[in-house]
Amino acid sequence: MDEIEVPAQPDAFPFVPGKTALVVIDMQRDFIEPGGFGAALGNDVSRLQPAIEPVAKLLALFRAKGWPIVHTRESHLSDLSDCPPAKRKGKPGLRIGDIGKMGRILVRGQPGNAIVERCAPMKGEIEIDKPGKGAFYATALGTILDRKGITHLVFAGVTTEVCVQTSMREANDRGYVCLVVEEATESYFPEYKSAALSMIRAQGGIVGRTANLADLEKALA
Ligand code: C5J
Numbered sequence: 001m002d003e004i005e006v007p008a009q010p011d012a013f014p015f016v017p018g019k020t021a022l023v024v025i026d027m028q029r030d031f032i033e034p035g036g037f038g039a040a041l042g043n044d045v046s047r048l049q050p051a052i053e054p055v056a057k058l059l060a061l062f063r064a065k066g067w068p069i070v071h072t073r074e075s076h077l078s079d080l081s082d083c084p085p086a087k088r089k090g091k092p093g094l095r096i097g098d099i100g101k102m103g104r105i106l107v108r109g110q111p112g113n114a115i116v117e118r119c120a121p122m123k124g125e126i127e128i129d130k131p132g133k134g135a136f137y138a139t140a141l142g143t144i145l146d147r148k149g150i151t152h153l154v155f156a157g158v159t160t161e162v163c164v165q166t167s168m169r170e171a172n173d174r175g176y177v178c179l180v181v182e183e184a185t186e187s188y189f190p191e192y193k194s195a196a197l198s199m200i201r202a203q204g205g206i207v208g209r210t211a212n213l214a215d216l217e218k219a220l221a
Pocket residue numbers: 025026031074133158159160162163164
């Protein structure tokens with residue numbers, strides 16, 4: 001199928017149907033709802049909620065086209081053997097693995113670790129549990145994408161400057177052509193979202209490109 005040019009910054013994103021996947025990073029209750037990991041770190045979790053509807057729209061768009069979708073969850077094994085001490089910091093009772101309002105914080109399979117209902121994975125979509133910030137570190141994501149012949153990735157999710165940006169940088173190092181959809185990502189800190197998007201666009205798109213959801217929808221209509 002022919003390439004579709006999506007208006008983006010600093011230049012157009014060449015969307016290649018059949019070779020492009022949507023990667024939705026960590027749209028989990030642990031980050032977005034009160035009582036999870038994000039709140040334990042002292043964040044105002046309501047700041048992430050504006051990303052929910054744009055992510056749901058992107059999911060609907062890719063589902064309607066039948067294009068591949070990846071959902072990630074930042075999560076740890078229940079024995080925390082994949083959680084280095086450097087990551088498990090903070091006050092006792094509020095650390096990874098401690099019992100919070102939605103079960104054990106950031107532990108695989110716990111209620112808080114689930115993806116918010118509006119963005120929940122559907123049957124056949126790829127689900128990746130990742131112990132790090134990046135989606136490629138200690139996961140099978142690279143192998144799965146290679147097997148599918150994916151070369152282009154559209155990123156969404158939370159938080160912009162932590163797991164989204166880390167995953168995009170990992171993807172860029174692995175040779176993927178990357179785009180992040182501005183409305184479909186949020187940070188607890190608006191200034192960090194803005195800075196992360198600026199960094200991505202800087203230097204001729206050093207690790208990727210950014211686009212508005214409306215421009216992506218129009219280009220794919
Ligand atoms: C964080 C993430 N912020 N998903 N994780 O610790 O961005």
